[in-house]
Amino acid sequence: xxTFKVLGSGCKNxxxxxxxxxxxxxxxxxxxxxxxxTDMGEIMGYGVMSTPGVVIDEALVHAxxxxxxxxxxxxxxx
Amino acid sequence: MFAIFTKLADWLAYDLxxxxxxxxxxxxxxxxxxxxxxxxxxxxLIVFAIGFxxxxxxxxxxxxxxxxxxxxxxxxxxxxxxxxxxxxxxxSVPLFIGFLEARIxxxxxxxxxxxxxxxNEVAVVVLAATIGWKYAMLYVVAGLTVGIVGGLIIEALxxxxxxxxxxxxxxxxxxxxxxxxxxxxxRIDYAMEQVKDIMGRIWIYVLVGIAIGALLHGFVPESFxxxxxxxxxxxxxxxxxxxxxxLYSNATGVxxxxxxxxxxxxPLGTVLALMMSVAAISLPEMIILRKVLKPQLIATFTxxxxxxxxxxxxxxxALTV
Numbered sequence: 001x002x003t004f005k006v007l008g009s010g011c012k013n014x015x016x017x018x019x020x021x022x023x024x025x026x027x028x029x030x031x032x033x034x035x036x037x038t039d040m041g042e043i044m045g046y047g048v049m050s051t052p053g054v055v056i057d058e059a060l061v062h063a064x065x066x067x068x069x070x071x072x073x074x075x076x077x078x
Numbered sequence: 079m080f081a082i083f084t085k086l087a088d089w090l091a092y093d094l095x096x097x098x099x100x101x102x103x104x105x106x107x108x109x110x111x112x113x114x115x116x117x118x119x120x121x122x123l124i125v126f127a128i129g130f131x132x133x134x135x136x137x138x139x140x141x142x143x144x145x146x147x148x149x150x151x152x153x154x155x156x157x158x159x160x161x162x163x164x165x166x167x168x169x170s171v172p173l174f175i176g177f178l179e180a181r182i183x184x185x186x187x188x189x190x191x192x193x194x195x196x197x198n199e200v201a202v203v204v205l206a207a208t209i210g211w212k213y214a215m216l217y218v219v220a221g222l223t224v225g226i227v228g229g230l231i232i233e234a235l236x237x238x239x240x241x242x243x244x245x246x247x248x249x250x251x252x253x254x255x256x257x258x259x260x261x262x263x264x265r266i267d268y269a270m271e272q273v274k275d276i277m278g279r280i281w282i283y284v285l286v287g288i289a290i291g292a293l294l295h296g297f298v299p300e301s302f303x304x305x306x307x308x309x310x311x312x313x314x315x316x317x318x319x320x321x322x323x324x325l326y327s328n329a330t331g332v333x334x335x336x337x338x339x340x341x342x343x344x345p346l347g348t349v350l351a352l353m354m355s356v357a358a359i360s361l362p363e364m365i366i367l368r369k370v371l372k373p374q375l376i377a378t379f380t381x382x383x384x385x386x387x388x389x390x391x392x393x394x395x396a397l398t399v
Contacts, residue, residue, distance in 0.1 A: 009171060009369075040175060040248065040369075047251040049137040049176035050169045064136055064169075068271050 003033045004075075007043045007053035013066050014052040021054075024072045032076065080116055080207055087112035106296025113288045113334045117204055118277075121284070121330065124200050125276050129269030137163060137173045140190070145180040156186045157225035160193035161218070170363070174370050179250045184241065185233025188379065191367075193225035196358040200276075201329035208337040216394065217350055224354065224386045231382050232375075240375035283331030291334030300342050309345040315391035318348050319384060322355030329357040347394030351387045359383055 004021050008014025018034055025032040037043055037055075046055055050064035056075055067075075087108045091097050097104035140159045144152050170191065177187040197218055206214035307314045332353045339349045364376050371379070 040171060041244075043172060044175055044179070044248050045251045047138070049141060049172045051172060063138070065271075065275055068267070070267075 001031050001033055002076075003035065003057055005035045005037050005055040007037045007046060007048050007055060007063075008051035009038050009040065009043070011051065017052045017054065017066055020067070020069065020072050021076070024069065025076045028073065028076050030076050083112050083116040083119070086115055102296045104296075106292040109295040109334075109338070110288055110292040113208075113291060113337070114285070116207065117284055117288065117330070117334065118281075120204050120207060121200055121277065121280075122273050124203050125273045126269045128199065129272035130265050137169065137176065141176050141180050141182070144177070144186065144190075145182050149183070149186070152182065152186045153189055153226045153229060154222075156182075156190040156229070157193035157222045160190040160225065161197035161222065162199055163194065170366050171369050174367070175245050175248050176250060178241070178245060179248060183233055184238050185229040185231075187229075188232045189225045189229025192228045192358060192383065193222060195363070196225070196329060196354055197221045198329055201333060201357075204330050204333045205336070208333055209340055213340075213346065213350075216346075217353070220350060220390045220394070221354060224358075224383070224390065228379075228382050228386055232379065235378070237375050237378060240372040240378070242370050242372060245370050280328040280330060283328040284334075285331075287327060287331035288334040291338040294335065294338040295341065298342070303339070303342045303344050307339075307344045307348055309348070309395045314345075314348050315351055315395065316388050318352040318391065319355045319387045322352050322387075323359050323380065323384070324361050325356050326360030326362050327356050329353070332356045345395045346398045347391040347396070350394055351391030354387050354390065355383070358387075 004018075006014055006018040006021070008017070014036065018036055021032065021034055043051065043053070046053060046060050048060065048063045052066065053063035054061050054067060054075070061075065062071070090111050091104060091108040092099060095107065097107055099105065099108065140163050144155050144159070147155065174187060174191065177190065178184065202214050202218055205217060307318075336349050336353050339352070340346065359380055364380070367376060367379075
């Protein structure tokens with residue numbers, strides 16, 4: 001099972017990003033774990049300065065805004 | 079070039095709605111239609127163009143270029159890049175920590191944070207389209223200068239002690255982001271996403287700004303501003319700056335208000351000081367920055383900007399009289 005981490009200090013776009021991943025995973029019938037990371041030290045530990053960021057299985061794949069739906073679909077299915 | 083929007087507003091307001099250009103309602107509606115169509119058109123166009131060419135820099139990249147430079151390079155760079163780097167105010171905190179972690183001086187970091195909301199390419203183009211390139215450039219130069227001077231003062235006062243202690247302990251990881259896809263289609267998709275994202279974030283500020291501009295334009299008589307906001311009234315500039323401090327709007331949203339005030343004969347310095355103060359400092363921004371700055375530093379920062387904006391206001395009023 002893939003673990004998605006959504007990096008962000010609780011802004012609206014961060015919550016939207018987590019929702020989008022959950023939605024796309026459900027649509028694709030893939031089980032994923034989604035964790036919201038709000039601790040600044042941990043977020044910065046991934047080298048991210050612009051949130052929301054997305055980490056899949058400890059690898060940073062996205063930073064600096066909402067990912068596009070197509071992008072999220074690719075992550076879930078890959 | 080923008081006459082088409084005036085014509086459209088003429089047609090909608092006067093022909094279709096049957097309003098008279100001599101009435102207050104007619105003037106307000108005309109202003110609203112012209113500015114809404116013009117500003118949203120420009121907004122979409124510029125954001126798309128910048129997204130397409132990827133001229134936009136990410137804060138991560140800015141951090142890399144600014145780090146380790148001598149001050150006479152890093153200050154101008156910080157304000158210049160602050161002006162063109164888009165970032166949402168919700169990212170102010172990680173950005174602040176990331177800069178300090180890269181040993182970028184506090185003053186340079188603050189200069190970036192001052193300039194960034196005050197100046198951006200969209201606001202500058204919209205400002206130029208409504209009140210002319212000369213004034214738009216004056217605004218940019220004044221904004222960059224305020225950023226540099228504000229940063230230098232914070233550095234001279236050695237205010238590092240007023241940064242929250244945990245900030246200095248954070249260690250940043252190395253970001254290993256995938257290479258951006260640069261095919262034509264990917265660029266178009268990316269640019270479209272940017273338009274959606276930025277429009278979705280700021281449309282309400284722009285619309286509210288236009289509505290206030292339209293009301294001022296149509297319903298507040300010129301004599302009101304002549305009485306209270308002329309260059310002869312020494313309190314007009316500080317009052318404008320004070321009004322703007324708690325208010326928050328995207329810089330683009332303030333442009334229609336600037337336009338309406340200038341048309342009513344309010345002096346340039348007073349209007350630009352108001353625009354800077356609305357865009358640069360706001361209560362929500364201070365609440366966000368409180369996570370990394372102690373109250374003393376927030377107060378000092380606000381105080382410095384307050385004085386700087388008033389200075390800009392008086393200076394421009396003196397120059398343009």
